[in-house]
Amino acid sequence: MKQIPLIQVGIQFKETIEFTLHGQYKTNAGIALAGHYKAVKTNGGITLSDGSEEISLQSGIGINPESPDAYFTLHNVTIGINFHWERDEDQSFKGGLKLILENDKITAVNVLPVEDYLMSVISSEMSATSSLELLKAHAVISRSWLLAQIEKNQSLQSNASEYQSVFESDDEFIKWYDREDHLNFDVCADDHCQRYQGITRATTEEVEKAVRATWGEVLMNGDAICDARFSKCCGGMVEKFENVWEPVNHPYLQAFVDNDADPAGFKFDLKTEGNAEEWMRGTPDAFCNTTDKEVLSQVLNDYDQETNDFYRWEVRYVQSEVSELIKKRTGIDFGTIQEMVPVERGDSGRLIKLKIVGDKKTLTIGKELEIRKALSESHLYSSAFIIEKEEADGQLTFVLKGAGWGHGVGLCQIGAAVMGAKGYDYNAILMHYFRGAELNRKY
Template sequence: MKNTPFIQVGIQFKETIAFTLNGTYKHSSGVTLTSGKYKVSIAGNVLELVQCNNGEEILIRNGLLFEPKADDAFFTIHDVTIGINFHWERDEDQSFKGGLKLITENEKITAINVLSVEDYLMSVISSEMSATSSLELLKAHAVISRSWLLAQIEKNNSLQQATDTYQSVYQSDEKFIKWYDREDHINFDVCADDHCQRYQGITKANTSEVVEAVKNTWGEVLMNGEAICDARFSKCCGGMVEKFENVWEPVNHPYLQAFVDNDNNPDGFELDLTNESNAEKWILGSPDAFCNTNNKEVLIQVLNDYDQETNDFYRWSVSYTQKDISELLKKRTGFDFGIIQDLIPVKRGDSGRLIELKIIGDKKSLTIGKELEIRKALSESHLYSSAFIIEKAEVNGEVNFTLKGAGWGHGVGLCQIGAAVMGAKGYNYNAILMHYFRGTELKKKY
């Protein structure tokens, strides 16, 4: 449709990339690529494409965009890594509509898919969730994904124009505080993995419900005054939604605040989860919340095939021996703490998520944060969340550590499992959005 914006999505980042064209692709300079399999590698200041079928070598300039000559053309990138650094990381072939752009950055090649925002959304909804989800849930997700994307493009533009260097790390002898956002990407708008939004092109088949959800919300975004909302989402908040600034940069967004994921506050709990004893009772309990569900029919709407490998998400537990946790923290942080003596909660966010954790070893002590840095440090991939308490027990003269936690992900904004339950209970997409993004309004941008 007219005025629909186009975006650039980073798909793969490797020294050599293999892809197959299904159709003819052409650049405005006159370079044409026909159907077949290609391998691209860096050759000095240019890129070298080898046509695998006949061995033909084609040299192209860095940054060329190849566009399909026919609407039914598509390309397949081989061995795309998905779930980077997560427990279900794997490689798979993925196919894409739209244009293919090849650039070099950090001595590697980046493959970029150029396509319209709405075509992108049809894949994102099917990739982030099951394409068989309820229509109201799909519509809500279309709006927040569109809003988040357009807000990130605006933020990226402002960062590039800013004179001050964007800082996301604070380090001293006593502290290492870092947050992870999308300022990492300067040569494209968003990446295709969970770092931004999970996008798998046409690999995940669209259903008529996904198409209907996108078309019914075409151009709709959440607005906070004149600004498009930075609409975040995670798998499961664990019963309490988290504030934006406790996870990312110290900027308050009035629509990304903390509240119970329910229409009513659960009985028997003090809700100031920045307090250690309140957080412990909350995490060890099972408070009533939209996302507190074991309903398989609801969960399958949100959990794709590899996500279903995770069984416990509302409440979970992980145990480490003293030796194992000492080796893990050295490997994951790069700091040699020696033998870990203790893990001490220093600061919690409003959902009970740890945003500062002190690690005490016999060689070194250090307070780390924010939530994702803590999750990365305490797992070979990513701990489900940083909303956990620490229990210690001595076994054969060695201290063992058990982390008992709540939720899956950062917990800010929309809780996908909670929203799926709301959809199943009959809430429409506007009610779902207004529950998670309070004080916002829906507006049509194009």
Template sequence: MSSSDCEQFAQLLIENHSNEYIPVINVGILFKPKVEFTLEGIYQTEKGEKLSGRWKVQIKGADQILSNGEIELEVLSGAVLNPMNEDCQFTLHNVTIGINFHWQRDEDQVFRGGLKLLIEDEKITAINILSVEDYLMSVISSEMSATSSLQLLKAHAVISRSWLLAQIEKNKALEQKVEKYSSTYQTETELIRWYDREDHANFDVCADDHCQRYQGITRANTPMVVQAVKETWGEVLTYEGAICDARFSKCCGGMVEVFENVWEPVNHSYLQKLVDNEFDPKGFSLDLKTESSAQKWILGEPDAFCNTNDKEVLSQVLNDYDQETNDFYRWTVEYTQEEISTLVAKRTGIDFGTIQELIPVERGDSSRLIRLKIVGDKKTMIIGKELEIRKALSESHLYSSAFVVEKVEENNAVKFILKGAGWGHGVGLCQIGAAVMGAKGYDYNTILMHYFRGAGLEKRY
């Protein structure tokens, strides 16, 4: 499909009630050697062939073969199946969600809009083409429960819209730069890496937690979700005229982290350190870069919006698979010396030998570790940033990098006990904290201004 065809497709499918243009996005959903899908309604190929029913697509040379058991069609990589009317929808079968997280699983998911099929790294990538606002209807139902409070849903609609549009603008800027963008720094003694949506070159965002959860219309939205999107239609957070790179995580652990401690070394004035409360908690130093203050903070229970066990509030933020985990604000993970040595070797690909020590080197403003020294009897190395640390110390992802390490020796056996705070990177909006704020009666504007200091709301379309 040519760029002009895509523009025509976009304008046909995604105009709102006042005929204003709404941005169109490409969302990467599925990446497998063979993709199976069911078309409900009539879809048309770029050659004019009309398709319906169940199909599978496989790679043949540089092209793809579409088949339904009776017919085989050869299509180019990047081919788009266009819905013939707005009632059409398609099901992608065996979509993997929660990739590398503890809730990873496959499920069938239903989508509206166009279906693009692309060959990428000897696999087929299934991409959904749709409007930003249709995308948001799903995202705020996928990132949290569709039964959340209206104010929380409105706040999330604004930050999800802002983040998405900011990423598209950022990608355009990166394409124009002469020097190559790099998110990895590595020497013999240090590995510093961060993960962001730049990993995706052939679509705007993916559908999993790496970007924002997007599960089509599988996660049933509600009239309140529709209301939240419509009442914030085209509304974004801005700072000095630019759309904010509005980040969010499940639980900040009581202190919101600074952007550059997690991702590239760029300062965003609206993504700074802040206490997740109306006041500073008593009895704690807030200089959490200092090891003694960080330990007291992590091992303590400071008052915060996100420090809650209210199941009704938590159910607003957490879908069923998220509720398989109950310890969000403070948590503990234990490993034997053998377990952690095997795990770190497997997850990093580096043979440290038997792990002797895990030593904090540098913490961010929320107490999250951004550089950790791993001492083994074969190799010693510093790793970072926060997600690299979390990936190294868990089969999926450690809840956060805000943790202290206790090394215990019992009966001639060594055990490493990690005691931690929060879930996720901790930058920007804290979803559990925002849910508590919504339950307490704060409106969405106040919630947003709490987490994004100095930003403003602006309607872009």
């Protein structure tokens, strides 16, 4: 059997990092460590202090456990970065610790086998009490996505051509986000990649059973591992990959209604403004159109349940508020916002391009996440929204009426939870969301 790959996960990025080693550890240079340490930058390297002794380390040196029951705790790790529930918490991890100097900060990286990582990701991304078929589906897509990113990162580093994700002119600023920022490790631990919180989130027998039942299984498209994306709630229509990220078509990441039958009374070309408006004002039948608290609790951790308007939502901004917000979030002074005009929508109705008209400047922005960032202190639930204007007592209000939470590409977690509750097995769930892909055991 092939060896299980080791991966490197970026956990924390701060000028000073504090951690506690529970058990005996040793650096690659043979220095024995145990207990509580503070790491600070010094003269191109890193200095560890336990209060009585200082130890100098080179950037990138590994700190490895001497026994299988050893683990380490990183203190004050920020989770939910830029989301509405952002907070700091202590987190504990199995495996090795690597400290890297980058961007004038210290990055703490966890080094561990893929399958150990998956045990945590599934428990971090959703409730560890989710149905077994949902957990198995999530194990496969999380494993597939991770290994696909490692392949992509290797390709980027070996490719001499510059990787471009920003297109800017006098009239437009178009940017798409992905995980290619991470050159010194494979993935980060927050929602930008996959939510990973080590052994902090309690795993369960069901999670372990799901990982072991799918051990080494990935989704394949021909000879390539699928870039298996997922989001919380697609809003009833799954989005195409290239409408959110880089302009590359993946045949297994296409647009379709999140249901086993098309809901009546709707037109499904949501690139058309009128059809998109009807869709978002309505509540079409879809797997993810549910208020079943038992099903939702399978997917949502406590902090996610602080919000419950996933399928359809509404946000209101008075004119002065949205003008100040957009200036703050984009760094561009549009003046007083007069209009927000949909320019281009993706297949799910998500806005790819939005024209912002102010009395000082007019600019079209995109893609999906850039629009969400501009219109919220954290991230707007999704870019699938229509814009209404209301005027009362001389005050203009912009009303955003939207659908779903997240980018909507690939597996819809709430929809998949409903499918699991309806009796679909994990293979059927995967084939619903990743059409044309095949399951293959890599190790």
